[in-house]
Amino acid sequence: MARPAPQTHGEILAAAAKRFAVTGYRGTSLQDIASEVGCSKAAVLYHFANKEAILTELMAPAIEVLRALDERIAAQPEPASAQRVAAEGFVDLAVRFRGEIALLRGEFPELLQQPDFAHIQQISERLLAALAGRSERASARIAAFVLLAGIAETCGEFSDVADEELRDALLALLRRALAPVH
Amino acid sequence: MARPAPQTHGEILAAAAKRFAVTGYRGTSLQDIASEVGCSKAAVLYHFANKEAILTELMAPAIEVLRALDERIAAQPEPASAQRVAAEGFVDLAVRFRGEIALLRGEFPELLQQPDFAHIQQISERLLAALAGRSERASARIAAFVLLAGIAETCGEFSDVADEELRDALLALLRRALAPVH
DNA sequence: AGCATGCCTGACCGATCGGTCAGGAGCTGA
DNA sequence: TCAGCTCCTGACCGATCGGTCAGGCATGCT
Numbered sequence: 198m199a200r201p202a203p204q205t206h207g208e209i210l211a212a213a214a215k216r217f218a219v220t221g222y223r224g225t226s227l228q229d230i231a232s233e234v235g236c237s238k239a240a241v242l243y244h245f246a247n248k249e250a251i252l253t254e255l256m257a258p259a260i261e262v263l264r265a266l267d268e269r270i271a272a273q274p275e276p277a278s279a280q281r282v283a284a285e286g287f288v289d290l291a292v293r294f295r296g297e298i299a300l301l302r303g304e305f306p307e308l309l310q311q312p313d314f315a316h317i318q319q320i321s322e323r324l325l326a327a328l329a330g331r332s333e334r335a336s337a338r339i340a341a342f343v344l345l346a347g348i349a350e351t352c353g354e355f356s357d358v359a360d361e362e363l364r365d366a367l368l369a370l371l372r373r374a375l376a377p378v379h
Numbered sequence: 380m381a382r383p384a385p386q387t388h389g390e391i392l393a394a395a396a397k398r399f400a401v402t403g404y405r406g407t408s409l410q411d412i413a414s415e416v417g418c419s420k421a422a423v424l425y426h427f428a429n430k431e432a433i434l435t436e437l438m439a440p441a442i443e444v445l446r447a448l449d450e451r452i453a454a455q456p457e458p459a460s461a462q463r464v465a466a467e468g469f470v471d472l473a474v475r476f477r478g479e480i481a482l483l484r485g486e487f488p489e490l491l492q493q494p495d496f497a498h499i500q501q502i503s504e505r506l507l508a509a510l511a512g513r514s515e516r517a518s519a520r521i522a523a524f525v526l527l528a529g530i531a532e533t534c535g536e537f538s539d540v541a542d543e544e545l546r547d548a549l550l551a552l553l554r555r556a557l558a559p560v561h
Numbered sequence: 562a563g564c565a566t567g568c569c570t571g572a573c574c575g576a577t578c579g580g581t582c583a584g585g586a587g588c589t590g591a
Numbered sequence: 592t593c594a595g596c597t598c599c600t601g602a603c604c605g606a607t608c609g610g611t612c613a614g615g616c617a618t619g620c621t
Contacts, residue, residue, distance in 0.1 A: 205598080205599090221488070221489065223405065224489065226577075226578065226579080227578085227579065227580085228577085228578085228579095236599075236600090237599070237600055237601075238579090238580090239580090239581085239582090239599070239600060239601075239602095240598075240599050240600075242579085242580065242581085243597095243598065243599065244598090247579075247580075248579065248580090302488055302489075306403075306484055307403065307406065307484075335537070335540050335544055335545075335548060336544075336547070336548035336551065336552075338537075339533060339537060339540070339545065339548040339549065339552070340548065340551075340552045342529070342532075342533045342536060342537070343525075343526065343529035343530055343532075343533045343549070343552060344525065344529055345529070346528065346529045346532035346533060347524070347525035347526055347527070347528045347529025347530070347532070348525055348529075350524075350525075350528035350529070350532065351521060351524045351525045351528060354524060355517070355520075355521060355524070358517050358521070362517055362518075363517075363521065365518070366517060366518035366521040366522065367521065367525070369518065369522075370518075370521070370522045370525060370556060373555055373556050374552060374555050374556035387568080387569090408607075408608065408609080409608085409609065409610085410607085410608085410609095418569075418570090419569070419570055419571075420609090420610090421569070421570060421571075421572095421610090421611085421612090422568075422569050422570075424609085424610065424611085425567095425568070425569065426568090429609075429610075430609065430610090
């Protein structure tokens, strides 16, 4: 019809991001996305192999940064430095990609099961270990888990707070809350 | 058939709890629950008006405790005491009902939209305000949100940790992490 | 014996889901 | 002019969802 050019791919991506942010991944149907774009559901599936492929492409930049952070953490020989790198890197990532993280709207557990995101679970585990100061103590791991999950849930809210202010608040919280490495 | 007595109501509740804990509320169908019990889907809907009624009954005790906590917090005239009551009360609730909270598996946002749980959103807001020391500063509210959401997400994990140990770890974390009231 | 009631079943309903498919419109190069 | 390609459509598919309904089978009261 009136669709002039093949920028549709990008439009679908943008529409999907918009809808996912409101109703979550599972709560958004291909028809919802198609309606938002103004095309047919079949057109959406012409540009993307399936629904999961849309999410994968949407999250790709954030996942790449997460992967890089994982490498930087792994390169730290000392627990204390690994904890610092993990804290600063994760806060930075959470703030920068807070829009993308918000898309998941608490669907982390299910989404992580999907084959495309399988390796993220392992990265999360290493991130948790680093934040816990590579300690096996339950209290350290519990605190790290609370902060990790809490920050992931939080960054989507507070969209009215500037990046800078959000990052400072989260970093200050982490510095107060993380058990010091001993 | 061989179903002897009307303890089916309780069996359905138990089966639903078991399944919700694994696949979440939305990820569990009435047929799943019926199969777990060993009855028909129609039998499930004979005992419960609809799917949501199962969840409502499952969460009722936890919600009642939450409501009582809300009242106790509201009765505190000073921000400092309200913060203390909120922190201790919420940790206690999270640990006691960690099984129930785990059922929700990150489906809080959607579930809170449902009419049966509408008032919980307001209670959560007051809980957040109390933890933030009734401060309007963004940093205080951000920290409170991270801790609230993080604890809710956490208590379902660490099922191998004893109640006592989990509560102590969470309380110690809150004491470190909460911005002091000034 | 007859009847009501509680508990439960299988068959069925409309809606919605992700995904497929044949084909059409419009452009491009031979 | 016509073949071929990209982009897209509407019709359709099987599966699954929550929920309904008429009826069946015990049990217990009259």
